[in-house]
Amino acid sequence: MKAIVYDRFGAARDVLSLQEIEAPRPGSGEVTVDLVFSGINPSDVKARAGTRPGVTKPPFPQVIPHSDGAGVISAVGDGVNAERIGERVWIWNGQWRRAYGTAANQITLPQDQAVVLPDNVSFETGAILGIPGLTAAFTVFSGGDVAGKTVLIQGGAGTVGLLAVQLAKWGGAKVIATARGAGAERAREAGADAVIDYADADLAARILAANSGQPVDRIVEVEFGKNIATDTEVIAENGTICAYGSALEMEPVFPFYPLLFKAVTIEIALIYLLSESERTATIKRLTRALSEGALNCPVERVFPLADCAAAHEAVEAGNRAGAILLSTD
Known part of the structure; x- marks a missing residue:
């Protein structure tokens, strides 16, 4: 799969690169999602820049950034209902305490972190829900x-x-x-x-x-x-x-x-760091609002995957009227 990776902290154009890497297969309880969009948040660019106090190097040898995204489940591991294949989903905590996030064609992660996206909700909106949507709802x-x-x-x-x-x-x-x-x-x-x-x-x-x-x-x-x-x-x-x-x-x-x-x-x-009960309640509330058409999630700009550095710079610049996304499919 194609993915944006970094192995050291620094400016986006200095450390981010587009590479071809092997896509992880889903293990027990996991799903693989073919991503359509990846959402970029201020926390993603701060993590790449190495601005968190006391953190001097990335936590993994190679990191695929971004925690938010949306796409379609293409494969499931043992213990996951095969009927989930083809399901439209959005992602939360894609790169939280994990090496591989959503700035790629695919992501493999525990099935609970791939939440059903209502049919009336776009993939663009889905890629905004993980951090901004859940934070707002909570x-x-x-x-x-x-x-x-x-x-x-x-x-x-x-x-x-x-x-x-x-x-x-x-x-x-x-x-x-x-x-x-x-x-x-x-x-x-x-x-x-x-x-x-x-x-x-x-x-x-x-x-x-x-x-x-x-x-x-x-x-x-x-x-x-x-x-x-x-x-x-x-x-x-x-x-x-x-x-x-x-x-x-x-x-x-x-x-x-x-x-x-x-x-x-x-x-x-x-x-x-929401508890399981807090996250379940927050996802339920957010899903209901989405299903009822109560949310408009504006997008400032969509960048192609190869232009991830420019997308990071757009987030760092601030003064946006909407989210910054990567097209990953």
Whole structure:
């Protein structure tokens, strides 16, 4: 099979190469998926660049990057129902603690990591579900239903944030999002009831005003460190702040006392490490939303497999209006 590989950290154009390697055969409990698209996330480019603290070399002699993808099951191992052959699926954790990810023609992995893709959902959307889709669904619904509640989505125009806006609205919540410029319009089109510029000097007051002066029940947070003061001010008693990022401030000052006297739950979400029960519930919720046509997953650009380095550079550049994908078939 053709695959993008690297064996050392560095700039995309320096370390990524297209090679022909032998496709692993499915073992017991495994399936082989003929991939159509591979999704590229910021975590993929950071892993290739070697920017994770304390990590000095790749964990395997040869790595095929990317954890997300979508395609069709072409072979199954022992213990897997042969009727799964021909099934349209999307992939999660394709390259998490594994050497071979989705930047290839095929991937072989445990069958539970190949989830049925509803017939009404495109392969492009399927390639976005593993990290952005599951992160959005978990951060919105980890505490249960949100019907009748107010959910604040900080960063409502990003790949995760835009999906979180749609999911929260589908779940029956009042949705307030922060975004600016063209991103603000995207968040509105996704269903946000109010969109506020995240750089507003009176951001907390504006958020409260958008909720008729009342605090919000739940916050989906992309920049925990930078926004914790605002979040503390606007969160309701017994509310939850579910954070999946804090890139701009990795060592935040934590206002414990004000949060204590609101009995706020702080939840840190790393989608790679969901428990089995959490992942099952999140996949079920996400699948239902997809089946009901509740999600639009925008794609910024699709690159051919051979141009993987350019695709990584597009992710690193940021300022995107959608996901970056590789065409892998």
